[in-house]
Amino acid sequence: MPIYVARQPILDRGENLYGYELLFRSSDENRCPDIDGELATSSLISNAIHYMKLDELVNHKRAFVNMTRELLEREVYMVLPCENTVLELLETVPVDEAVIKAFQQAKDAGYMVALDDVRSLQCPNELLALADIVKVDLMEIDSERSGDIVKKVRDRSDAKLLAEKVETREEFEAALALGYDYFQGFYFNKPEIIKGQRLAGIERSHLALLEEVNKPQLDMDAIEEVIKQDPSLTTNLLRFINSSVMGIRNKITSMKLALNLLGEKTIRKWSYVAVVGCLVKGKPSELLRMCMVRARFCERLAVGEQHDAEQLDLFLLGLGSLLEGIMNQPIADIVRQIDLPSPVVATLTNTNDAPFFYVTALNLAKACECGDWQEVIENTIALKQQQAEVAVAYYDSMNWANQVMSGV
Template sequence: MTDTPRQDHADHPLRVRDFYLGRQPVLDRNQALFGYELLFRSTPLGQANIGQGGAAGAPATGTTPGLNATAAVIAHAAQLGLARAIGDAHCFLNVDTDVLGSDIYAFLPRERTVLELAASVMPTDAVLARLAELAGHGFRFALDGIGSASAGDSERLQRLLPLARFVKLDVRNSSQPALTALVARLHGMHQTVVADKVETRDDYQACLDLGVDYFQGYYFARPSVLGGRKLSPSQLAVLELMNLVTSDVDNAGIERAVKRDITVALNLLRLVNTPAVGARQRIDSVSQALLVLGRRQLQRWLQIMLYAEPGTRGHNQTPLLMLATTRGRMMELLAQRLRPGQRHLSEIAFTAGIMSLMDVLFGIPMADIVEQIPVSEEIRNALLRRSGFFGELLKLAECIEQPHPQDEGALPALRGLAIAGDDMVELEMAAFQWSDSVVRYAI
């Protein structure tokens, strides 16, 4: 294996400026993060014009045109700092025969990279030899999209299964009895089973009961209104502090309120000392935190604390915390890029982003949340109606998170905001890295 990409892939006709990243979490049975599947999608971003209602360029397909284009895109993304997109997690990447034959792999963290073999990958002698070579360098493989209809004893599966560490099951297109038999069979062959397209909590519970090892999808981020659910004392304390911070209470009053709950105080100090804050010296007291951060920044860390409640480490708050901090930071960076010099707008964008998942966190409707937590009319419109500037940013962030953004309106949102693909990827990676830094300290 060489250390540089082949020239034919470096010169691939795909314009690598015209893509953005999708990142979908893969969680273990405790709902803690195991990895991300990275999706490289093409988009006519560079052709868009803000403020003009017409279409900007030809519509994109939602994924890069042909998996062989993935080689060029991965190489380009890796040069931007692919590790920023995954942190310490594993990275799942879709590959076909052309990508398998490329030399993009020098760019990848091989000990944490899982190559998903597309359905088009046939187990020819040359392909099997290449898989053995890559396995020798530390890469692992997954068979993608296996369902009951494709789970027969085909020659392809018989030859590829011994080389695969993971098998990803399409749970949306398989019956429960078929999945039960398939999971049992795969476990009998010592395979690690990943349930793909897990989009509801019912999907998750059904797969959990089957004994599935990992789960991919955004089931943890779907609102589920639970009757009679009460907020924890810690969450109530943080909400009280958020109200004080936005009121006329002086800093001494806020400091007294923080110190009344030692757990809140300690968690706050841990968070404000993360590298994400960028403080030049360690912050050792609540009063110092108030002086160094100011009220707007203190409010930000209190919002994050709601998702990082003590005693829930490794459980459902963890992926939600990652998603909320990534979404908030992404919207903040987008606002900075689109409205330079207007810092207050980027701060509002962050708040709208991180609050957009509080209905999931608390299990109560968003309309009730904006009545209980004082917010501006701009944030209210964004959260309830996805309208206004911040509503557009929120729609874009939500669409990019989806596995099939062309069905969710991502491309119109991207065209409307007119950010070049290269710029978008840079903002995404910065948001991923910032979120990873926060979560390391918060859980």
């Protein structure tokens, strides 16, 4: 499913890239669709955060994002990284104490804040004093009024000045002479459409869950909150905790208790299994079963002193090894949206830095799957494993997959 974001560069006085303003687009047509501003910004943030890599989208520079009054007051921007995000408040937004307070809270949280589309500088001194950047719309005012605004800003605050809608070289040089710090407009570049691909079947809650379980220290309350917001995840978790594979006698109905009983390692594994299970909906259940067998088998191969700490990574390797065929998308696009450990990504994308053990373990799983016994022997020897132990591990993995399927 294609998604779109437009970006327009913002340059400094030396014409070096300072950042990009990000703009919502609903198609590859380079124009703003006629939709509510709150919906446009919410969709933009979701696309940039969940389905694209924000840092890459802005070339590791600053991201300028428009804020409506409602989004600012609700602190929706908190999902964006404060260190490289500039929140823009349109001059048309009526300013009162609540808006000034929301502006201050954004500043206190570490965000840069900007006044956008300024044409007259009628905003209260309290709001101007908070602004890091004042964006002046050169298309709507003449050079004299532009100069007046520059003087007022310099007199009343420490904010930097950004000239937007710079159309010609002459306008750029005139703005330079007036003392503007940053510049944006068609003279430098029209908004550029960036097209991404959203994985069919994956929801924001799934991505939020994977983001949580990828943290070094799990926040059980945050994980519980994410799961509660998605009925399918809630159902899957309770089915899994009460399945035969867990061996718990009394029925568990509490989400918090279920998470505590699972423990960190199992929560991480279950989360990926649940998300992959959603991705394969509508496809033969055997695909998910094969993913599960490969995951468990690769994990079993890691048991031992040398690779014991990598069991979860090997589990994720097996689980993700069929995604390219399942989703009918290049694996490089898939791993951009589903965060996986770097050794797993390197193996799935077949890069030169893929660890030998990971590559060989996956090859062994595939060989067992299709009954290529010569490959089984060669890969078993390469991994310094015993053939009898490998056979037992694969058989146990098939049984485990059959059991756990009832819980996903």
